[in-house]
Amino acid sequence: TPLGTAGSTLITGIATLVTNDHHLPGTSPDDPLGLLRDAAVVIEGDRIAWVGTESQAPATDSRLRAGGRTLLPGFVDSHSHLLFGGDRTEEFGARMSGRPYTAGGIRTTVEATRATSGERLAAGLERHVEEALHQGTTTLETKSGYGLTVEDELRALRIAEEHVDETTFLGAHVVPPEYAADPDGYVDLVTGPMLAACAPHARWVDVFCERGAFDGDQARAVLTAGIARGLTPRVHAGQLGPGPGVRLAVELGAASADHCTHLTGADVDALAGSRTVATLLPGCEFSTRSPYPDARRLLAAGVTVALATDCNPGSSYTSSMPFCVAVAVREMGMTPDEAVWAATAGGAAALRRIDIGRITPGARADLVLLDAPSHVHLAYRPGVPLVAAVWQRGARVR
């Protein structure tokens, strides 16, 4: 039941407030998290109305005591694949016995998804959205890509737009079996009738640019066709090996290059000189037993880094942003501050959104209350359900 939707609510007693706005009074200009101690926040309707120190808090209709805990922006999960049927438990089991991950398993999910009713696909998506919300994710992007026919991709995006803020057309996920002998014919289908049907239901166009999926020329054809239809590109690049995906993403002005596990020096330079965010997906390396991306190298070069779950039944079946933060800190050399920024403001940057990912006047009131004295505990206490309360658009949803 939504609480705090009417009038204004003051949250007081916030031991640590992560604002991600280092211009606010009381924050330090060289602290990207814009931390405030002993802080208070006012929510009015679906927006943040006021942020400051507890002693200066204005009078409001209702008041809630945070009790010495941590308030941070809701997590922004900018990369997931949640329109799928079945699961891949057997593939995971085989992998944990030593079989390597290949993207070949995507076709297993395509077959299962085509055989699943729209009602069940929608129910699965809803269940995962709820699961993510419970763990503090207040904005979620999700993709098509397990249908790979005009009808099945359109069906996925129609369901997606009902349940999530950000939808991505990924008709170019892999070449489906019926086009195995004619991959360019499949690219023609994607850039022609499939895109025409799907573009009205998506904001983004994505392509899996990788050996075994789509090469640089095919990826360029898909992305430029999407741009011509008004979509903005984002690219799956450098997951299984280096390739042309990252530089193509930068060249075409993509909002994000995702995975970035295998990068050349030229890739890092291209990202550093661009607005394209590098979205790292630690759940993927965790679940495929692969080497992690080098976050330090990207950060040192000045690249904007985001963290996302990549939640999907094959390579990363987690919906938990706290888990991704913990893994990024432990395994990718990110500091707790960097990882928390990447999971909130970084995700917002990867989705080119300025209304989310920050707790500042005017921003959407998407908030997570942690049962911990600081945000560092997200990494320090891995696997512990620290998320105590969640607000989405000003409504208490958990």
Ligand code: NIG
């Ligand atoms: O982002 N890389 C391509 N797509 C997904 C994997 C999908 C799957 O294995 O089903 C990814 O990891």
Ligand code: FE
């Ligand atoms: Fe993905």
